[in-house]
Amino acid sequence: MGHAGEAVSVAILTERLTKVYVKRRSLREIAARPFRRAERVTALAELSLETRAGEIFGLLGPNGAGKTTFLKILAGLILPTAGRALVGGIDVARDDRAVKRSIGFVTSDERSFYWRLTGRENLEFFGRLYGLSAAQARSAGRSLLRVMEMESLADRQFMAYSTGMKQRLAIARALLHDPPVLCLDEPTRSLDPIAAKHLRRFVIERLNRERGKTILLATHNLQEAEEMCGRLVVLDRGRVLRQGSVAEITAGLPGKDRYVLIVSGLVSPPADPRWTLEVERRDGAVVRMSAAVDRDGRAFSDLLRALLEGRGTIVSCARREPSLQEVFDMMAPDEERSGP
Amino acid sequence: MSTLRTLLVFLKRDFLIEVSYRTSFLMQAFGIFFSVLIWYFVSRVVNAPSTTPGLEGVDYFSYVLLGLALLHYLSSAMMSFGGKVRSEQMTGTLEAMLVTPTSIGTIVLGSSLWDFLLTSIKVIAYLAIGRLFFHVVIRLDSLLPALLIIALTVLAFSGIGILSAAFVLYLKRGDPITFLVASASALVGGVFYPPEDMPVWLGGWSRFLPITYALRALRRALLRGSRFADLLPDIRILMLFVAVLLPLGIFAFRFAVRKARQEGSLVQY
Numbered sequence: 001m002g003h004a005g006e007a008v009s010v011a012i013l014t015e016r017l018t019k020v021y022v023k024r025r026s027l028r029e030i031a032a033r034p035f036r037r038a039e040r041v042t043a044l045a046e047l048s049l050e051t052r053a054g055e056i057f058g059l060l061g062p063n064g065a066g067k068t069t070f071l072k073i074l075a076g077l078i079l080p081t082a083g084r085a086l087v088g089g090i091d092v093a094r095d096d097r098a099v100k101r102s103i104g105f106v107t108s109d110e111r112s113f114y115w116r117l118t119g120r121e122n123l124e125f126f127g128r129l130y131g132l133s134a135a136q137a138r139s140a141g142r143s144l145l146r147v148m149e150m151e152s153l154a155d156r157q158f159m160a161y162s163t164g165m166k167q168r169l170a171i172a173r174a175l176l177h178d179p180p181v182l183c184l185d186e187p188t189r190s191l192d193p194i195a196a197k198h199l200r201r202f203v204i205e206r207l208n209r210e211r212g213k214t215i216l217l218a219t220h221n222l223q224e225a226e227e228m229c230g231r232l233v234v235l236d237r238g239r240v241l242r243q244g245s246v247a248e249i250t251a252g253l254p255g256k257d258r259y260v261l262i263v264s265g266l267v268s269p270p271a272d273p274r275w276t277l278e279v280e281r282r283d284g285a286v287v288r289m290s291a292a293v294d295r296d297g298r299a300f301s302d303l304l305r306a307l308l309e310g311r312g313t314i315v316s317c318a319r320r321e322p323s324l325q326e327v328f329d330m331m332a333p334d335e336e337r338s339g340p
Numbered sequence: 341m342s343t344l345r346t347l348l349v350f351l352k353r354d355f356l357i358e359v360s361y362r363t364s365f366l367m368q369a370f371g372i373f374f375s376v377l378i379w380y381f382v383s384r385v386v387n388a389p390s391t392t393p394g395l396e397g398v399d400y401f402s403y404v405l406l407g408l409a410l411l412h413y414l415s416s417a418m419m420s421f422g423g424k425v426r427s428e429q430m431t432g433t434l435e436a437m438l439v440t441p442t443s444i445g446t447i448v449l450g451s452s453l454w455d456f457l458l459t460s461i462k463v464i465a466y467l468a469i470g471r472l473f474f475h476v477v478i479r480l481d482s483l484l485p486a487l488l489i490i491a492l493t494v495l496a497f498s499g500i501g502i503l504s505a506a507f508v509l510y511l512k513r514g515d516p517i518t519f520l521v522a523s524a525s526a527l528v529g530g531v532f533y534p535p536e537d538m539p540v541w542l543g544g545w546s547r548f549l550p551i552t553y554a555l556r557a558l559r560r561a562l563l564r565g566s567r568f569a570d571l572l573p574d575i576r577i578l579m580l581f582v583a584v585l586l587p588l589g590i591f592a593f594r595f596a597v598r599k600a601r602q603e604g605s606l607v608q609y
Contacts, residue, residue: 098441
């Protein structure tokens with residue numbers, strides 16, 4: 001049941017959305033232990049979130065966090081066990097076909113096209129499945145191939161495309177019916193760094209800023225999430241660890257910020273309990289160090305001051321983003337995450 | 341109307357894929373011709389008189405030609421639905437189609453249409469080759485009843501085929517029913533020899549198979565030119581099979597889709 005108010009500014013709303021998979025038992029297991037209860041795996045545990053229309057919202061988490069399950073529930077491929085998910089005010093469990101008209105779903109699975117058809121033929125076929133007329137499908141396909149800068153490749157068989165092209169065609173397919181919401185499931189997973197960067201810029205500038213699409217991005221790449229998402233939710237084993245902007249999420253974390261410093265002319269590294277310095281490489285008078293600095297607001301400034309006062313010249317200073325694993329470790333230590 | 345248009349889109353897709361294999365049509369045409377040729381020579385060895393019980397008063401070659409033609413429909417109807425679901429699962433295209441607003445029923449039906457069309461062309465080719473090169477007498481004045489019989493046969497087999505698709509969706513593997521029905525149809529359904537010539541304990545099973553009635557009626561219509569009234573008893577039984585098997589298949593398919601969505605295994609294989 002939709003809420004009229006939600007449809008205006010809220011693109012996606014979930015309330016205590018839960019998915020529990022019941023593992024199917026083999027005949028051998030059933031024969032061995034006929035009365036044993038089948039194992040249950042919680043993929044999503046009471047996930048509540050709200051995505052505003054026109055924002056890029058991230059789902060960040062390692063494999064098995066529940067990101068894909070969440071996207072597949074929105075796409076109507078999986079039914080939730082409990083709770084509800086609304087897209088544009090429509091409950092996905094009640095009217096999945098209406099929801100599918102307002103969602104474009106992009107998987108990272110490059111097999112999901114007909115390899116012997118051309119890019120154009122593929123788009124026209126899927127356009128018809130989205131309910132477009134033949135003329136509309138042709139026109140939308142042509143226009144999207146232009147947007148994706150694939151016009152010259154449109155009449156090549158899909159199997160001849162590079163991985164980057166396949167991914168761009170997958171995005172084009174998801175846009176055929178011009179949906180307000182686009183779900184991207186690890187879209188840069190199999191791309192090289194240049195193609196991945198190109199794709200990220202394309203999503204931000206052309207799809208989000210120019211076309212105003214609401215983007216739901218599932219990724220396990222923290223840098224990608226930081227670059228693309230205004231807000232995000234960090235998931236682990238179906239549970240929400242944190243929600244907010246990347247700055248909000250990492251700000252309150254315990255631990256230290258990490259930097260890579262290249263300093264020349266330094267007599268001896270300054271010591272202070274608020275930081276630890278580790279020399280990684282020494283090249284004459286130039287030293288490359290890694291620094292772990294307390295997050296107290298002043299420690300980093302004091303470190304730089306101490307380096308300068310020690311007659312050092314700071315050649316470069318770069319912040320090293322924590323890896324996803326480090327963020328998870330900071331948010332919830334292993335023993336806590338392993339649960340009861 | 342829009343569903344019909346969507347179904348035609350699937351036909352176009354499969355046609356484009358088919359013609360992308362350049363020699364495919366040619367090879368299939370040769371295959372049909374060789375198959376007819378082989379059975380022609382087999383029939384010369386068999387040389388069964390047309391008075392043999394169950395041969396419906398026709399020569400053995402004409403008898404087996406109709407059997408082969410209908411066996412193709414049986415294979416298409418029973419294998420196509422499940423087979424297409426499985427192949428689309430494995431190529432990853434099923435998921436891409438399921439995220440569109442097109443219903444899964446339309447997707448499965450649409451994906452199977454090309455097989456049916458191709459089978460129809462093959463059946464016409466069988467009969468045409470038989471008539472042109474081997475002088476089989478095909479009674480075109482009974483074409484309408486023959487088409488009705490074929491339609492009912494396809495619908496009845498499709499019920500089993502849709503049941504097979506339900507098995508594939510839910511259990512992720514071919515079902516035992518299709519194998520059983522296909523094997524039993526070939527063994528006792530009157531495709532290659534009349535069930536009347538078999539021991540009663542074995543041939544008696546033929547009465548539980550739709551192909552028995554379909555073949556008898558089709559041979560009477562196309563080879564003997566029987567009147568509609570004479571075909572009616574077999575047509576009624578075929579209708580009964582359709583009334584039972586088709587709803588059963590559709591019910592099982594809906595159940596399987598719901599269970600697979602609950603389990604999150606709709607696109608797994």
